[in-house]
Amino acid sequence: xxxxxxxxKIPLLATSGSMNTDVTSLTMDSRKVGxxxxxxxxxxxxxxxxxxxxxAIRQGASAILCEDFPTDINPNVGYVRVQDSARTMGFAAxxxxxxxxxxxxxxxxxxxxxxxxxATLLFRLxxxxxxxxxxxxxVQNQIDDExxxxxxxxxxVITTNQLLTRMLAHGCTHVFMEVSSHAVVQERIAGLTxxxxxxxxxxxxxxxxxxxxxxxxxAKKGFFDQLPASAFALTNVDDKxxxxxxxxxxxxxxxxxxxxxxxFKGKVIADSLFGLNMFIDDREVWFKLIGRFNAYNLLSVYxxxxxxxxDPTEVLTSLSGITPPSGRFEQVVSDDQIVxxxxxxxxxxxxxxxxxxxxxxxxxxxxxxxxxxxxxxxxGGNRDAAKRPIMADIACRxxxxxxxxxxxxxxxxxxxxxxxxxxxxxxxxxxxxxxxEDRHEAIRRAVSLSRPHDIILIAGKGHETYxxxxxxxxxxxxxxxxxxxxxxxxxx
Ligand SMILES: CC(=O)N[C@H]1[C@@H](OP(=O)(O)OP(=O)(O)OC[C@H]2O[C@@H](n3ccc(=O)[nH]c3=O)[C@H](O)[C@@H]2O)O[C@H](CO)[C@@H](O)[C@@H]1O[C@H](C)C(=O)N[C@@H](C)C(=O)N[C@H](CCC(=O)O)C(=O)O
Ligand SMILES: Nc1ncnc2c1ncn2[C@@H]1O[C@H](COP(=O)(O)OP(=O)(O)OP(=O)(O)O)[C@@H](O)[C@H]1O
Ligand SMILES: N[C@H](CCC[C@H](N)C(=O)O)C(=O)O
Ligand SMILES: [Mg+2]
Numbered sequence: 001x002x003x004x005x006x007x008x009k010i011p012l013l014a015t016s017g018s019m020n021t022d023v024t025s026l027t028m029d030s031r032k033v034g035x036x037x038x039x040x041x042x043x044x045x046x047x048x049x050x051x052x053x054x055x056a057i058r059q060g061a062s063a064i065l066c067e068d069f070p071t072d073i074n075p076n077v078g079y080v081r082v083q084d085s086a087r088t089m090g091f092a093a094x095x096x097x098x099x100x101x102x103x104x105x106x107x108x109x110x111x112x113x114x115x116x117x118x119a120t121l122l123f124r125l126x127x128x129x130x131x132x133x134x135x136x137x138x139v140q141n142q143i144d145d146e147x148x149x150x151x152x153x154x155x156x157v158i159t160t161n162q163l164l165t166r167m168l169a170h171g172c173t174h175v176f177m178e179v180s181s182h183a184v185v186q187e188r189i190a191g192l193t194x195x196x197x198x199x200x201x202x203x204x205x206x207x208x209x210x211x212x213x214x215x216x217x218x219a220k221k222g223f224f225d226q227l228p229a230s231a232f233a234l235t236n237v238d239d240k241x242x243x244x245x246x247x248x249x250x251x252x253x254x255x256x257x258x259x260x261x262x263x264f265k266g267k268v269i270a271d272s273l274f275g276l277n278m279f280i281d282d283r284e285v286w287f288k289l290i291g292r293f294n295a296y297n298l299l300s301v302y303x304x305x306x307x308x309x310x311d312p313t314e315v316l317t318s319l320s321g322i323t324p325p326s327g328r329f330e331q332v333v334s335d336d337q338i339v340x341x342x343x344x345x346x347x348x349x350x351x352x353x354x355x356x357x358x359x360x361x362x363x364x365x366x367x368x369x370x371x372x373x374x375x376x377x378x379x380g381g382n383r384d385a386a387k388r389p390i391m392a393d394i395a396c397r398x399x400x401x402x403x404x405x406x407x408x409x410x411x412x413x414x415x416x417x418x419x420x421x422x423x424x425x426x427x428x429x430x431x432x433x434x435x436x437e438d439r440h441e442a443i444r445r446a447v448s449l450s451r452p453h454d455i456i457l458i459a460g461k462g463h464e465t466y467x468x469x470x471x472x473x474x475x476x477x478x479x480x481x482x483x484x485x486x487x488x489x490x491x492x
Contacts, residue, residue, distance in 0.1 A: 090190025344462025389424025
C-alpha cells in the first residue's frame with residue numbers, strides 16, 4: 001500500500017519525501033522493523049519512540065509517522081508528522097488492514113472488574129448460538145477454537161487489526177474484546193468501529209497509572225465517548241458512575257440493573273456453590289456461575305445478546321449452560337471436602353465481592369460446624385501500591401485466617417510489598433494473619449490449617465500459569481499447587 005493511502009481522511013500536520021512510498025508493514029517497535037515498514041514513533045512511559053527513528057531507517061523502514069521530524073531527513077524515506085502518533089496509528093492501521101472492525105460485530109467491555117468474565121461469556125454464548133467468533137481477553141485471544149496467547153488485556157491497535165483480519169478470514173461474525181483503561185489512554189482502540197460497548201463497574205485500581213480516580217473514570221468514559229451513533233452503549237446503572245459513562249456518547253443508551261428500572265432487569269433468587277438462580281426479564285433461569293457479581297455479568301451478557309438481535313429465550317437457554325472463564329471462582333475440592341477457590345480478585349472491590357460471596361454461601365451451609373474461611377492473598381509489584389493495605393484489611397475483615405504472600409513481585413522487593421499490606425491490618429486482626437513470602441509455602445500452610453468443609457480462597461492470580469519475579473516468569477499455577485498440597489495432606 002502507498003503511504004498516502006494509509007492516511008486517507010486523516011488530518012496531517014506536515015509531510016516530507018514521497019507519499020507514494022510503498023509500505024508493507026506497520027510497527028511502533030524499532031526492533032520489529034523490516035524492509036518496507038512504516039515505523040510509528042510513539043512517546044511511551046519509559047522511553048520516546050522518536051529516538052529510534054534512525055535505527056528504524058537503518059533496518060529498512062520506508063516511512064516514518066511521528067510528532068516531530070528528526071533533524072536529519074533521509075530523502076529516500078517518506079515522513080508524516082501528526083499531532084498524536086499513537087491515535088493516528090489506529091486510523092492508519094484500520095486503513096492498512098481495510099477496516100476489519102467494520103466487517104464484524106465488535107463489542108468492547110470496560111470496567112474495573114468483570115471484563116474477562118463478560119467478554120468470555122459472550123464469546124462462549126455466541127459460539128453456542130452457532131456463530132464463528134473472536135475473543136481478545138486477558139486470559140487469551142481466540143479465533144473459534146484456535147488459542148493465541150495474550151500479552152495484554154487489550155492488545156496494541158496493530159495487533160488487534162491483524163487479529164481481526166485473521167478472524168474475518170476464518171468467517172467470524174462477532175468479536176468480543178476487553179477495553180482496559182490503559183488501552184483507552186494509550187489509544188489502543190483508536191480507529192476501531194464498535195457495534196457496542198459495555199460498562200461493568202468502576203472501583204479503585206491503577207491509580208499509579210492514572211494519578212487520580214477522576215482521571216481513571218475519564219479514561220473509561222473515553223471508550224463510550226468514541227462510540228459511533230450506530231452502536232449501543234450498555235451500562236450498569238447500579239454502579240454510581242454507570243450513567244456518567246454515557247453522558248457524552250453518541251451511541252444508543254441502554255441499561256441493566258439488579259436494583260432498579262432498566263432496559264434489562266434481573267433479580268437473584270438464590271446463590272449457592274452450585275450456581276445462581278435468577279429472574280431475568282421475568283424468566284427464571286439457573287446459571288453455572290457463582291456470586292452476586294456474576295449476576296451482573298450474566299445480565300450484561302444477556303442484554304448485549306438481545307441488543308445484537310438474538311432471541312431472548314434462546315439466549316437464556318444457551319447462557320444457562322455456559323461455564324465461567326478459567327481462574328474465576330474456580331473450585332478445587334479435596335477428598336476430605338476442603339473447598340479451595342482460586343480467583344483472579346486482584347483489586348479491593350473484587351476481593352470484597354468474592355469474600356462476601358464466600359461468607360454468604362458459608363452461612364447457608366446446613367452443618368453443625370461453621371466452616372472457616374482462610375484467605376491467601378498478595379499484591380502485584382510495579383502496580384498501584386495504594387491498594388495493598390486496603391486489600392489486606394478486606395481479607396482480614398472477611399476471613400478467619402489470612403496468609404499474606406507474594407503475587408507477581410515483578411521488580412519490587414516482595415517483603416516491602418508485604419510490609420505495605422501488613423500496614424493495613426488493624427491491631428485486632430494481627431493475630432489472625434501470617435506472612436509467608438513464598439506463595440507455594442503459603443498455599444501449603446493454608447491447607448495444613450484447614451479442616452473438612454473449610455474454604456480456602458487463593459486470590460489474585462486466577463488463570464495465571466507463572467509468577468513473575470525480577471523479569472523472569474517461573475511456572476506457577478495456584479490450582480496445581482493447591483491440588484498438590486491436597487494430595488500431600490491425603491498421603492500424610
Ligand atoms: C504502562 C504501559 O501500559 N505500558 C505499555 C506501553 O509501553 P510504554 O509506554 O512504556 O512504552 P516505552 O517502553 O516507553 O516505549 C515507547 C515506544 O518506543 C518504542 N521502542 C522502545 C524501545 C526500542 O528499542 N525501540 C522502540 O521502538 C516502543 O515500542 C514504544 O512504541 O506501550 C507498550 C506497547 O503497547 C505496552 O507493551 C506497554 O505495556 C506494558 C508491558 C504493561 O505492562 N502494561 C500494563 C500495565 C497494561 O497495559 N495493562 C492493561 C490492563 C490493565 C487492567 O485493566 O488490569 C492491558 O491492557 O493489558
Ligand atoms: N462484575 C463484577 N463486579 C465485581 N467483581 C467482579 C465482577 N466480575 C468479576 N469480578 C471479580 O473480579 C475478578 C476479575 O474478574 P475479570 O477477570 O472478569 O475482570 P477484568 O476486568 O477482566 O480484570 P483485568 O482488569 O485484570 O483484565 C474475578 O476473579 C472476580 O473476583
Ligand atoms: N491486568 C492487571 C492484572 C493484575 C494481576 C495480578 N496478579 C498482578 O500481577 O498484579 C495488571 O496488569 O495490573
Ligand atoms: Mg481481564
